[in-house]
Amino acid sequence: MTEPTQTVPARTRVAPSPTGDPHVGTAYQALFDVAWARKTGGRFVLRIEDTDRARTVEGSEQLIYSDLAWLGLAPDEGPQNPGECGPYRQSERLPLYRQYAEQLIEQGHAYYCWCSPERLAQLRADQAASKTSQTGYDRCCLGLTRDERAKLPGFSPDPVVRMLVPDDVDLEFTDAIRGQVHTPRPDDQVILKADGFPTYHLAVVVDDHLMGITAAVRGEEWISSTPKHLLLYKWLGWTPPAIAHMPLLRNTDKSKISKRKNPAARLEWFREAGYLPEALLNFLELLAYPPVHPDTEVQSFDEFVACFDWAKVNTTGPIFDLAKLNWLNGAYLRQLSDDELAHRIVTYWEQTGEPGAADPRARAVVAQAAPIIRERLTTLADAAPMIGFLLTPDAALGMDDDALATLPPNADQVLDAAQEVLAGLDDFRADAIQAGLRTALVDGLGLKPKVAFGPVRVALTGRRVSPPLFESAEILGRASCLARLGALRARLSA
């Protein structure tokens, strides 16, 4: 197996089409692109493949940029930070493709085709119906002039350009991940469309060569068209880059991952859902690559890069299962310092329009609460509901029904005692609060801790489950605590 030589700095590229929200597959491939570039001291290039005018969506290029940057995979070169091999949008490189298409026609490797889309559709339908193994274009236009062809049925005035695939086309190539791979025999593929735009097949070859790309990472679905690309390289007299075909990410039903079946197919979804980019990166690495360390699967991108080897990339398409990502995200969250965690939460709030983001008091509370919610978070989105009781005015605190249902018959007694303790405390800090309440409720009233602290929790948080009680009480402060204890007490007497 020939793999890209490690001593040569790679020039790799990710080439998404701007057809809406960036796809998670783009990040997945970019990750391996970047790993290879970093490993070899090379460059990572972003090229926008906008040759399908019907599908191109306004604004998605910007999203591709911001999402890659969020993940720490910002391109070294791209349309917004050009280097020396631009332009980086295929729509700005149009003359190039026509030039090479014409060259191929002159050399006899390609030909014009005037067949109408209707004729081609009929041809395919007939081939399918006859169950023949003979499929593909029938070369109706090969060797004909425009006038000759015009006399035949199914004529369309604007021609496309097709490759003339020879009988002895090479059906084997070396993949960086899979080694020797056999491929299906290609059809006389259209390389230049009637609207003058190239198809992917021509564009990728011309661009990769002209932009000096030495290693290309793409999805497995491209394996079958690789011989077309190799043929073009051969005809044009160019050296192809090393090509790595990544296994395809799958939906739970094992089909190719799609936005329709899986919300996580949208790269944006992870940011919206409160995942940390480093956790997502780690997760994507694990999806196609064995863990770097024998004792843990939590690994940094640098560690991944350091051990990167194409031969270790897996060949089976992984099912995109969020359970492990959730665990990883929690693991990364737990590694954050208090300040960093608070910062991430507030930043997340800013991005999602959470009201607390703009409130200085809320920011202060987040900073105080960071240590007590850290190990309870799966995503950043969990923070707001978890500390909501700290941000709500005392009078507006709601009581969950299931929380009220846990109150024991002697709750009033407990609340009275708790109020007395908290009112008399010199030092309103968590350990003093705990000591005071324990003395009064557990020792004094002879209650089990669970029974003793339950009503206090319900009073202060309105919920059955909450962050640690005494720390929460400290953050709330004496006045709020007394007000809330009093409120629940009053409610019980009513």
Added chain:
RNA sequence: GUCCCCAUCGUCUAGCGGCCCAGGACUCAGCCCUUUCAAGGCUGCAACGGCAGUUCGAAUCUGCUUGGGGAUACCA
């Protein structure tokens, strides 16, 4: 239909002829810790798709088969 790719616990994987009656991680279950919930610790459930062959010996090699996926576009 045709062609191509792939195949170890539910999921991600280790394994590249003996160290494997298959190891780790996530999930799940139980226990411990414990003021709730988590986190943490411990224990457990759980896999080499099938059939031939090669070999003293096969999860590992070969063939067939089955299953899954992908490609068969003037989409990428």
